[in-house]
Amino acid sequence: MQENKQRWTLGSNRIHWDVLQDSKLLHEDHLEMSGKKVSMIVRYGINQEGKLILSRKVVWPTLRTIPNDTHASMMHDFELEMMPIIQINGKKSENERPRLFQFNGLLHIYSVEENGIFIERTIFPSTDTKSALEKIVLTNTSNQFVSIEVISRRAKTTVKGVSGIYLIDVTHDAHGERTLGPNESLQFGVRIHAKHLKEPDEEINVTEEQMKRCLFVDELKESLHLETPNPDLNRMFEFAKLRTAESIFETKGGLMHSPGGGHYYAGIWTNDQIEYAGPLFPYLGNELGNEATLNALRLYTSFMGPDYQPIPSSIIAEGVDIWEGAGDRGDAAMYAYGASLFALATGNQEIAKELWPAIEWCLNYCERQKNSEGVIASDSDELEGRFPSGSANLSTSCLTYAAYLHAADLARALGKSEYAELYKVSAGELYEAIEEFFGATVEGFDTYRYYDGNDILRSWICIPLTMGIEKRKVETIKALLSPRLWSEDGLATQAGDTTFWDRSTLYGLRGMFAAGETEIAIAYLESYSSRRLLGEHVPYAVEAYPEGNQRHLSAESALYCRVITEGLFGIKPTGLNSFACVPRLPEGWDEMALRSIKAFGREFDLVVKSQSTHIELIVSSEKGNMHFEGVRGTAFEVQWCEF
Incomplete structure (x- = not known):
């Protein structure tokens, strides 16, 4: 069995890649995140100059293209160069250097720019709209006043599909130029979205969408x-x-x-x-x-x-x-x-x-x-x-x-x-x-x-x-x-x-x-x-x-x-x-549990404990507990008293 090389570290509720502690900076990776109407494959990392690599392939499963075959979901690639421009003191931001990547169901990227600007990006899909989203927070860590302006870069793209014309657009909700004093922050949202030509625009709030995504992730944890x-x-x-x-x-x-x-x-x-x-x-x-x-x-x-x-x-x-x-x-x-x-x-x-x-x-x-x-x-x-x-x-x-x-x-x-x-x-x-x-x-x-x-x-x-x-x-x-x-x-x-x-x-x-x-x-x-x-x-x-x-x-x-x-x-x-249950409790483990199982007509927990010569299985639900004991490898038969 080969020894694993770890780039990421386990955190309390996430994993993180600490760039400052990584001796091999050049690296990029990709992961997929999905909602009910959109999916996004995010490519991220650090190039040989230590600068941010970031792009998104965004997929809209129900905007079908021609021919309408297995692969006919409308999709489009969005490189950094295609996203809104962040201008700092009138100069385009092109020197963003990541310090930390985190993932907890949403991808977080923490970077520094020239002029003492700290950039936090949070990337995630909308749970129920056709939008791939990003929340960006810019913080002035210098002791100088800094001018910030976010400028849209691209016009709408049109694609002819099975049911007509589809529109793809990138928008943001940062309006006008803003001056940040020391320790002041600017937060804005970026939205990649698509729709049918005759479909009305959807108004969404990126912060609210982030909360929805976090709620979805938290519910699955429990x-x-x-x-x-x-x-x-x-x-x-x-x-x-x-x-x-x-x-x-x-x-x-x-x-x-x-x-x-x-x-x-x-x-x-x-x-x-x-x-x-x-x-x-x-x-x-x-x-x-x-x-x-x-x-x-x-x-x-x-x-x-x-x-x-x-x-x-x-x-x-x-x-x-x-x-x-x-x-x-x-x-x-x-x-x-x-x-x-x-x-x-x-x-x-x-x-x-x-x-x-x-x-x-x-x-x-x-x-x-x-x-x-x-x-x-x-x-x-x-x-x-x-x-x-x-x-x-x-x-x-x-x-x-x-x-x-x-x-x-x-x-x-x-x-x-x-x-x-x-x-x-x-x-x-x-x-x-x-x-x-x-x-x-x-x-x-x-x-x-x-x-x-x-x-x-x-x-x-x-x-x-x-x-x-x-x-x-x-x-x-x-x-x-x-x-x-x-x-x-x-x-x-x-x-x-x-x-x-x-x-x-x-x-x-x-x-x-x-x-x-x-x-x-x-x-x-x-x-x-x-x-x-x-x-x-x-x-x-x-x-x-x-x-x-x-x-x-x-x-x-x-x-x-x-x-x-x-x-x-x-x-x-x-x-x-x-159901039959044959717990395979490894040697050296005192206990393991699988909680909030929602099968066979009810919600229940399975708790397996090591005893001196045998194992104990506890099946607990709101109806009460069942206890079983036996040697390792025993198939415990569990049946609810009432159907």
Whole structure:
């Protein structure tokens, strides 16, 4: 395991990069922040002269461009040279030198200029308007009077789109020249916004918008709150909740949780939204996230016909079009798995009844895709042909296996005992087929081949562990952590290749916890979290490299959260008002807690304590407390007394 190089430092409620304490000044990074109608990817840093690097790619998901495809959200780049000019004593400010960068859900940049002017920038998206915002405070730290003037630089830009002409504009609310005496400050707001030509202008107050953003961030902190002895894990989890929950957009197809990353907006995918993020939202108790997940699940039902054609991989452009470029990626397996987990975790019988026909359809589809060896065929997987996957891959079959088990629990909760038994049997048969067809010695490890003919280790050999298939766990974990697969950025997609996708790393970490390898899993989780939170590219899990330049896609952060909820705390739904809990309390930890969980029909806390020879689990809610004790690895069965 490589030693992490940290550029950032953990603060009380934020992380910060102290430039004055950094011996390697030249550095730049990027992060994404989103609201319901806008997203922004901010590039920031320091150039070789020690001056500020700052630009924004602003995206408007519902202002659709032509052609209206997956990537057709209107977007525009805004460099510093395109923003309003700050004039100091009649001279354009061009010597802004950062001293401190901070992030707490908003990006703060503290700089100094000539003439003793201290500049504080706070950059964030509006929560519910089409605006990317910045609050700037200029403070005169000299003993002289200083003249300040802010001058608009650009005229409106027009873009022709699907529904007419769109206008893009940059405005500010600093009016006229102002003289600052010693220790006096000037505050003003800068707004990058867009609208339809005939849409009325929106009047907003940047300070009020900042308060809204802070309130949103604070509310997410309190829900599904993690407490461990490791502050990096706590903060990384906190930020991961934010990145997951902020990437929800108001579209003509309803609320949509979308990946982001500068390309993927106002669209949904069976992996990102249904397999990865959907199962988390009930635990977070995020109403917008639950609604967006339901919208995604409902949109796919229109494609579940009697002829059992594959459902599309994604539904795009606010729900009006589809993309099927990679063929069947195992999308029905992704849907059945994610929908079953989501339905169970909501604790809502009406939602479960509504989703049941779609889950049944998807499992029927998977049955029809069985090949002669009894595993589930698909054209590709979530990597969509970037790496070979054969005619049947390990991921699709393992997702189907887990979907059978979760659907059996859901069927039982709905009184459909015949389906519960059928799916349990189907899961058992598929388990044997997976072992027979995929089980193999690959590069000397008794693990899994990813497809027929595969003789190179692949990162997705982790997925059997995540789905509860542990027959080859020892050698599989050895293979995952061997130099052939594990790198300083987690799992390489394929041995000998530099490409990595965080999704497989996060599935792998969750699988190690699920397999009971707690000490190994926590060591690698702590190292990974420290690198992503405080290293060179912060503060979230990323999609991939070199593709996408490590974009901060939202669903990867959801997968990070699930390493905690399903891995470290071992939560596994067993019904609409019940779950199994296998806490994986690391050695040396006296206690850990997950508070304000909002799943299975109520809000509750999980507290795990170390005793001399066993562990104690306390489940507390307004209805009272439940206490459990057992040796490490015990699966505690939790069921509410009343439904």
